[in-house]
Amino acid sequence: MTQLDLPSYRREPGVHPPLASPDYRSTRLRSPRTPLVLLPGSLTEVTGPLFAGDRIAPNDDDLTRQHEGEPIGQRIIVHGYVRDGDGRAVADTLVEIWQANAGGRYRHVVDNWPSPLDPNFSGYGRVVTDTDGHYRFTTIRPGIYPWGNHPNAWRPAHIHFSLFGRAFAQRLVTQMYFPDDPMFSRDPIFNSIPDERARQRLISHYDHGTTQDSWAIGYRFDIVLRGRDDTPFETEPDDD
């Protein structure tokens, strides 16, 4: 059988949170205890589902227009570029988001804290990146909400993001936060990321160039998926 020349996706230890992060209580019974087994990238890992626009319905990119009326809240535009670790644009990749409403309540059966549902807000969106890897959503700014992790626990406001990239190895689900959230220092999910600089990469930036006068506030959130090692199977003769 001939040698397969496959791309190799770089491992970047220390960026993702450790699965066992006991300050986030739900990890205690759900995080594996046995060390992960190294899986060298093979065909299944370097390929992945490629979705064109066929999963996108009208208004999936505008969460303020999915109902008859407009949702309550601060209208915002969230946009950015999806790249890989080498700066290559990740084009034509599906970006899925979900979020709470302006009062911090999710439209979900298990979220029933006393903040009102908004009949005009579902809280999910989908887009496909353009050829430059750019995506853009219009939505409302989600509220901070309480959770039962510890006494008087409140999550910083966030939007959930799901990305596929080009390969199974690049799959990423994360959360985008907003600048200057008062809850950052008390949130064990945000702080589960050990590296302070990596943590800051999840905070979007106010983007005045995208802000539209008398209409919506702009935020920019760029996303970086795993890059590739260069020429993974190149073997050069050793001269000494």
Next chain:
Amino acid sequence: MTERFELTPSQTVGPFLSIGLTWSDGPHVVRAGTPGAIEIFGYLYDGDAAPVPDGLVETWQADPDGRFAHPDDPRGAAAGQPGFRGFGRCATDAAGRWWVRTLKPGPLPAPDGRTEAPHLDVSVFARGLLDRVVTRIYFPDEPAANDADPVLSAVDPARRATLIATPDGDKLQFDIHLQGEDETVFFDV
């Protein structure tokens, strides 16, 4: 030398992932009635062997010829199984159950010249998982191919069975234990 961009860290899907990540056709890797279609199902459990009712299981796999409709499959694009998506996605129900309807993948070449046994790659997401966990589903009717599989044969023999589905009538069952005595083997991809 290309400029390096710093990786975006993972965060949990949280308890409300079904708002954003469930598709009505998520489990349908192939349409109902596709010749050769099989159902793979299973239960997702936590460290107390309690069902995880708010998880999501995703599958990715080769087609029955062991090929991928993807530019990084160096053998060239698959001739194409009409309607074969390769990708499945199913949220767990109150009992922790998930399922997909698919076709059994073929064996595939590995970079070292060996052959990988038919398998599905699996990502598991849930509240309490700060990053996805990844495992593989192998097939119980492929003992020789499984023994020769470079990934499976590198796993502690005592834990290999956690990666092999079990027959249940005309279906295949693959339970996932996130933690505990029966903890599934998870991979660093």
